[in-house]
Amino acid sequence: xxxxxxxxxxxxxxxxxxxxxxxxxxxxxxxxxxxxxxxxxxxxxxxxxxxxxxxxxxxxxxxxxxxxxxxxxxxxxxxxxxxxxxxxxxxxxxxxxxxxxxxxxxxxxx
Amino acid sequence: xxxxxxxxxxxxxxxxxxxxxxxxxxxxxxxxxxxxxxxxxxxxxxxxxxxxxxxxxxxxxxxxxxxxxxxxxxxxxxxxxxxxxxxxxxxxxxxxxxxxxxxxxxxxxxxx
Numbered sequence: 001x002x003x004x005x006x007x008x009x010x011x012x013x014x015x016x017x018x019x020x021x022x023x024x025x026x027x028x029x030x031x032x033x034x035x036x037x038x039x040x041x042x043x044x045x046x047x048x049x050x051x052x053x054x055x056x057x058x059x060x061x062x063x064x065x066x067x068x069x070x071x072x073x074x075x076x077x078x079x080x081x082x083x084x085x086x087x088x089x090x091x092x093x094x095x096x097x098x099x100x101x102x103x104x105x106x107x108x109x110x
Numbered sequence: 111x112x113x114x115x116x117x118x119x120x121x122x123x124x125x126x127x128x129x130x131x132x133x134x135x136x137x138x139x140x141x142x143x144x145x146x147x148x149x150x151x152x153x154x155x156x157x158x159x160x161x162x163x164x165x166x167x168x169x170x171x172x173x174x175x176x177x178x179x180x181x182x183x184x185x186x187x188x189x190x191x192x193x194x195x196x197x198x199x200x201x202x203x204x205x206x207x208x209x210x211x212x213x214x215x216x217x218x219x220x221x222x
Contacts, residue, residue, distance in 0.1 A: 046211065091211075096158065098211065
């Protein structure tokens with residue numbers, strides 16, 4: 001069992017603020033790191049899959065970085081909007097199994 | 111595209127009853143898996159499969175059975191439901207471990 005940790009557990013920001021959260025994972029046996037966006041009453045939807053140390057990926061105002069040597073990934077949201085309110089999950093994949101963190105719940109206040 | 115179809119969406123069982131949660135995907139994905147989501151626990155892997163005829167246990171397999179007779183289908187069976195199995199269950203599929211997973215809509219199961 002891999003211990004994947006996310007921080008903070010929850011976050012409230014004002015509309016227009018930029019924010020970031022952290023995913024920590026064991027660096028041994030690393031295969032891929034996934035970020036998902038999970039809105040209430042819906043299913044998780046993939047944001048990014050990253051495999052290489054130093055990877056940076058971007059989708060609109062959301063970006064992510066990966067450090068496989070020290071075992072962490074950051075997710076950044078620039079200029080937060082109310083529609084960004086969701087739980088953001090990360091998962092470390094060892095090839096066959098996904099190990100999910102407990103998520104960061106983001107609330108963007110208009 | 112249908113993606114991952116999971117049924118039923120809601121179910122109430124009595125302790126000791128058995129049932130099967132259905133999961134089907136139409137993306138020809140090799141990997142399929144079942145998770146349960148409990149408050150404060152995140153998504154925990156129950157069972158997974160890397161291809162037809164191959165299944166393996168995840169983090170919390172006790173009380174659950176799976177089979178993978180076809181690439182498309184990956185049913186989850188509760189053998190004798192217990193209140194501790196009250197949870198929200200998600201099925202997911204992916205083509206490989208380093209590609210994104212697609213999730214079903216979830217099944218909210220209550221065992222009384």
